[in-house]
Amino acid sequence: MATESDLAGAIASALAGLGVEVLPDEIRLERPQRLEHGDWSTNVALVAAKRSGRQPRALADELAAALMAAPSRHVEAVEVAGPGFVNFRLAPGWLHDALGEVVTEGEGGYAAPDLGHDEHVQIEFVSANPTGPLHVGNGWFASYGDALARIMGRTGWRVEREYYVNDTGGQIRMLGESILARRRREQVPEGGYQGEYVAELAEHYDGPEDVVAAGRFAAARILANIKETLDQIHVRFDEWYSQASIEESGQVAETIELLRGKGHVYEEDGAVWLRSTEFGDVRNRVLVKSNGDATYLAGDLAYHRNKFLVRGFDRVINVWGADHHGQVASLKAGVEALGVERDRLEVRLGQLISLVNGRMSKRAGHYVALSELIGILGPDATRLVSLLSSIDQATTLDLGKVTAESAENPVYYVQYAHARIASIGRVAAERGIERVPLEAADLSLLVHPRELDVLRVLVELPRVVTEAALERAPYKVTNWVRGLAAAFHGFYHDCYVMGEGVPAELTQARLWLVEAARVGLSVGLGLLGVDAPDSM
RNA sequence: GCCCUCGUAGCUCAGUGGAUAGAGCACCGGCCUCCGGAGCCGGGUGCGCAGGUUCGAGUCCUGCCGGGGGCGCCA
Numbered sequence: 118m119a120t121e122s123d124l125a126g127a128i129a130s131a132l133a134g135l136g137v138e139v140l141p142d143e144i145r146l147e148r149p150q151r152l153e154h155g156d157w158s159t160n161v162a163l164v165a166a167k168r169s170g171r172q173p174r175a176l177a178d179e180l181a182a183a184l185m186a187a188p189s190r191h192v193e194a195v196e197v198a199g200p201g202f203v204n205f206r207l208a209p210g211w212l213h214d215a216l217g218e219v220v221t222e223g224e225g226g227y228a229a230p231d232l233g234h235d236e237h238v239q240i241e242f243v244s245a246n247p248t249g250p251l252h253v254g255n256g257w258f259a260s261y262g263d264a265l266a267r268i269m270g271r272t273g274w275r276v277e278r279e280y281y282v283n284d285t286g287g288q289i290r291m292l293g294e295s296i297l298a299r300r301r302r303e304q305v306p307e308g309g310y311q312g313e314y315v316a317e318l319a320e321h322y323d324g325p326e327d328v329v330a331a332g333r334f335a336a337a338r339i340l341a342n343i344k345e346t347l348d349q350i351h352v353r354f355d356e357w358y359s360q361a362s363i364e365e366s367g368q369v370a371e372t373i374e375l376l377r378g379k380g381h382v383y384e385e386d387g388a389v390w391l392r393s394t395e396f397g398d399v400r401n402r403v404l405v406k407s408n409g410d411a412t413y414l415a416g417d418l419a420y421h422r423n424k425f426l427v428r429g430f431d432r433v434i435n436v437w438g439a440d441h442h443g444q445v446a447s448l449k450a451g452v453e454a455l456g457v458e459r460d461r462l463e464v465r466l467g468q469l470i471s472l473v474n475g476r477m478s479k480r481a482g483h484y485v486a487l488s489e490l491i492g493i494l495g496p497d498a499t500r501l502v503s504l505l506s507s508i509d510q511a512t513t514l515d516l517g518k519v520t521a522e523s524a525e526n527p528v529y530y531v532q533y534a535h536a537r538i539a540s541i542g543r544v545a546a547e548r549g550i551e552r553v554p555l556e557a558a559d560l561s562l563l564v565h566p567r568e569l570d571v572l573r574v575l576v577e578l579p580r581v582v583t584e585a586a587l588e589r590a591p592y593k594v595t596n597w598v599r600g601l602a603a604a605f606h607g608f609y610h611d612c613y614v615m616g617e618g619v620p621a622e623l624t625q626a627r628l629w630l631v632e633a634a635r636v637g638l639s640v641g642l643g644l645l646g647v648d649a650p651d652s653m
Numbered sequence: 654g655c656c657c658u659c660g661u662a663g664c665u666c667a668g669u670g671g672a673u674a675g676a677g678c679a680c681c682g683g684c685c686u687c688c689g690g691a692g693c694c695g696g697g698u699g700c701g702c703a704g705g706u707u708c709g710a711g712u713c714c715u716g717c718c719g720g721g722g723g724c725g726c727c728a
Contacts, residue, residue, distance in 0.1 A: 151672075160671065163708070173708065199672045200708060246728080286728055388726055399656080399724080406726040413728050442657055443723040468658070469721070505677090506666050511659055511721055519665095527677065529691050537689060544688045588669090596667060599676080610684095610693045617687055653691075 119218070120211045121146055123189045124157055128203075131183040132161070137169040137176070148577065155196065155204035156211065156573075162201040173201030212572035213560035219575050219633040220555060224640055228578040232586055233274030239424060240266050242436035243347070244281040247336040248292045249312055251346050252484035253503075253514060254438065254470040259487075260503040260646070261467065262436045263352045264591035267644045272586040277355045277430075281420065284336050285361040286413070293332030296322055314339070346488045350496045351646050363419050369411045372419040372455070373404055381454040391418075396450035396459075417444070418451040425457045434463045434589070436508075442466055465589055467508035485516050493520050497647045501528040504595045504645055527599060531642065532650055534602035537609055538635045539651035545628065550615060552628045562626045567608040571630060574604045575637050582644070591645065598641035605634050 125144050132139055139161060149158045162177035169176055177197040184195045184203070191211040196204045219227050242262025245255045262278065270276045295309035299319035305311055318335045325331075340357075347353070363369065373389065376382045381392050387407035391414070394401055404415040424433050437444075445464050453459045491499050502519065505527065506512065545552075552558075563569070577597060585593040613619055614627040642649040 147671090149672080150668095150675085154672065158672090163671080166708080202672070283728075288728060386726080390726095403726045408726075410726085412726065416728090439658070439722050441723085443725095445657090445723095466658080466722090471721075502665095509659075510666070512665080513720095515664095526691095530677085533689085533691050537692085541688055548688090592667085596676085603676085606692055607694095609688080610690095613688065615688055619687095652689090 119214060120191060120207070121157065124159075124192075124205060127184055127187075127189040128159060128161060128180070131180055132165070134183055135169070135176075135179055137165050139165050148573075149204065154198060154202070155194075156207040157205040159203050160201070162197075162203055166201065177201040177203050209564055209569060210561065212569055212576065213563060215576045216560055216563070216572055216629060216633050217555060219636055220629060224636050224643075227636060228582045228640060229271050230579060230583055231273035232583065233269060233272055235273060235275055236431045237275045237277075237429070238269060238432040238434060239277045239279055239428075239430045240269075240434045240436065241279045241281055243352075244283070245343065246283045246288055247340040247343065248288055248310060249339065249484075250314060251343055251487040253487050253490050254484075256350070256487035256490060256499060257470050257503040257508070257512075258436055258438065258467055259347055259350065259352045260500045261508050261591060264500075264504055264594070264645050265434070265436075265589055267646060268582065268586050268591055268594065271644060272582060274586075278353070279356045279358055280354045282340065282357055282359050284333070284340075284359055285364055289332035289336055290328045291332075292335050293328035293330070296331040296335050297326060297328065346491070349488070349491050350500055358420070360416060360420070363416060363423065364411075368423060369415050369419040372422045373411075373415060375422070376404075376418075376451075376454055379454065379456070391447075391451060391454065393447050393450035393454070396453040398446045398450040402447045402451075414444075414447055414451065417448055418455065421448065421452050421457075421462065422455050425452070425461065426455065430461075432461050432463065434465060436465045436467060439466045439468050463589075465508065468511035471511070471513050485514070490516075490519070494526070497532065498526045498528040500645060501531070501595065501647050502526065504591055507590060507592050528647065529653070530606075531598055531602040531638070532648070532653060534605045534609075535635070535638045535642070535649045536651060536653045537605070538631055538638070541614055541628075541631055545615060548615060550624065550628075552632070553625050555629060558625045558629050559622050560626050560629065562623050563630055565608075565612055567604075567611045568627070568630055570604040571601070571608050571634055574601045575633055578637055578640065585644075594641055594644050598638065598645065601634065601637050601641065605638075608634075 124146055128144050129139075129141065132144075143164055144159065144161050146157050146159050149155060162180055163173045166173040166176050171179075174197065181195040181197050181203050184192070188195075191207045191214075192205055193208050194206040196206065198204055222229075240262055243251070243255055243259050245251055251259075266276045266278050291306075291309055292315075295305045295315050296319045298305050298309065299316050300322060305315065315335075318338055321338075322331055322334050324334055373382065376391060381395070382404065383390050383392065388403045389405035390401045391404050392401055402414055403412050404418075405411055421433070424430050445466070448464070449459050449462055452462050487499075494502070563572070574597070581593055581597045585591055608630070612627060614631060615624055619627075639649050
């Protein structure tokens with residue numbers, strides 16, 4: 118934002134003139150919550166007061182006086198308030214400049230800062246075991262991972278989406294046993310999978326009485342179903358990476374040998390251990406059990422060696438449920454032992470989604486299927502409700518409530534704003550009104566509070582996208598989109614674009630405002646993977 | 654027992670060192686001669702408790718209480 122950097126520069130030179138030294142990043146401009154505190158505000162006088170040997174208010178007064186002596190563009194007043202804030206009151210022109218930036222840079226260019234510098238990042242998410250249909254908790258993480266990929270993709274990262282398919286090991290055997298038991302019309306064994314889908318799959322299984330064969334058959338069918346469900350909410354992976362392929366290719370043994378060569382492995386009680394405590398773990402971990410089988414950790418390390426050292430990702434982000442918290446320390450230790458800087462592996466733990474009547478469990482068959490939720494809410498609302506809050510927030514899902522609220526769902530509010538914009542375009546076309554070029558429009562006519570509200574929200578988008586990308590927090594985009602929709606609905610209600618008695622010049626200026634709002638909604642919804650419809 | 658995480662309005666959640674803590678839902682009342690009323694406007698007793706850090710704490714630190722999760726030669 119041009120205005121923001123103008124102000125920062127003016128503050129820096131004013132402080133220099135006062136003989137106060139500050140670091141560039143100590144000059145922070147923020148948008149005050151309350152309009153009466155101006156359009157921009159800085160707390161630099163509070164931060165630098167002690168160092169300059171002045172009281173905060175005194176320094177603020179001097180700074181304000183210096184800034185008013187040579188005001189920057191658009192500045193109408195500089196005021197000192199509270200303990201020593203310096204507030205800038207700007208003429209509406211700064212928002213008109215901002216409107217110009219939005220529509221000139223457009224959907225592709227506005228709020229697309231290069232933060233990633235082409236770093237190659239893999240985001241691995243969902244990765245639910247193919248032992249049952251996805252539940253709504255998986256859906257939450259699917260929306261999160263996909264939105265994060267979109268946001269980082271917009272801000273300069275090269276992103277790949279990956280799903281790790283856990284298609285081997287004891288759970289597949291257990292799935293096979295459950296299938297076979299069902300086929301024999303017997304009770305599913307202790308610890309087996311109870312869901313209805315197991316019975317259905319058993320009906321279609323006509324292979325041998327072999328747990329592995331039955332397990333693989335079922336896993337393949339389930340995985341196909343998982344892909345279908347994810348496709349419905351527009352979540353598509355670049356890679357479906359098979360755990361079995363890691364094991365069968367000998368990469369597990371190679372990885373253990375690599376670790377052994379680096380001296381991080383020892384033998385004890387007939388097992389092979391990783392000295393993970395040397396890399397921050399609370400205890401050492403077994404890689405190869407005394408019966409000769411590799412542990413899950415060994416496989417996971419082979420997988421991560423593959424990510425970093427074979428495929429060469431600069432950064433890997435794993436999106437996991439909080440129930441995998443216990444794996445983080447040993448995985449990070451192992452990755453570091455492999456010679457990869459530990460910061461290149463990021464594990465985002467999302468809080469679990471629980472049901473009002475208890476935690477979900479695939480084994481017990483107690484869960485709400487994601488496909489069921491999609492069937493009720495539709496893809497867009499499903500995505501939006503799961504992106505409303507931070508994944509750090511544990512949420513309790515009441516299916517009855519979510520569906521009851523669906524008619525009042527926030528997705529309609531936001532999409533309705535976009536549909537209204539499209540509607541304005543249709544009416545303009547009917548009436549033969551064409552938008553003049555931006556240079557020919559007089560944006561200074563936009564002075565209605567509702568108009569300025571819309572622009573004030575639009576100004577925030579670059580900052581919001583930046584925070585969302587750096588903090589891996591897509592819900593910030595959701596909040597922003599809702600705020601823009603609210604501002605637009607207010608504008609739409611109070612300011613007719615083509616109403617009776619609206620001068621032609623004002624219509625033109627408002628058409629540009631509408632276009633800017635369209636760009637904002639379109640960018641925001643695109644980052645969330647939610648459709649921006651022209652009519653509803 | 655130890656570790657992680659969360660605790661903000663009746664409910665779902667924003668607010669990650671700033672000024673008088675905000676939205677949505679639900680509830681009550683108002684608003685359509687013109688671009689879509691799935692909209693707009695108005696109505697609020699709330700930061701789990703107790704200390705600490707500093708100009709300033711919902712935010713950072715410590716302890717306690719409460720919810721969730723984790724501490725395997727399971728995956």
